[in-house]
């Protein structure tokens with residue numbers, strides 16, 4: 001397996017609309033190896049998720065995993081979830097605000113409003129249909145990763161730009177604030 005290079009803010013690949021991938025292509029050895037590398041890369045850099053365009057490959061594949069994450073110690077555990085050609089339907093008007101970061105925007109945090117409850121459909125990495133409901137932080141991370149597939153970054157979603165904070169200052173000045181804010 002290989003650790004892939006992560007594109008950073010300003011690289012045009014992060015602004016592309018990623019293309020869907022067919023079940024046949026997904027099941028090819030080459031794409032399965034790529035997904036293994038994507039998992040390895042997410043874990044290497046302590047991402048709570050990672051999307052294929054972030055490693056310079058604009059296909060509609062993304063991952064989510066939270067397992068005692070050093071960058072997000074406050075997040076709940078989320079088992080490794082691979083989403084292929086995901087589609088999101090909002091199930092609630094309720095919004096939560098989550099302090100987000102991104103491996104493509106190193107060291108930055110910002111408070112992002114996300115829908116609190118969503119339905120997710122698409123395929124898993126083995127080409128099986130998936131259809132599940134996600135809530136809270138899990139829903140927020142799915143929305144963050146799916147945004148990557150449409151060329152959107154969390155910095156575009158921050159409503160109150162005064163919340164932008166570098167990670168060291170975030171830990172210094174906002175250590176006592178809840179990481180997920182419900183209205």
Ligand code: NI
Pocket residue numbers: 101102103104144145148
């Ligand atoms: Ni990201």
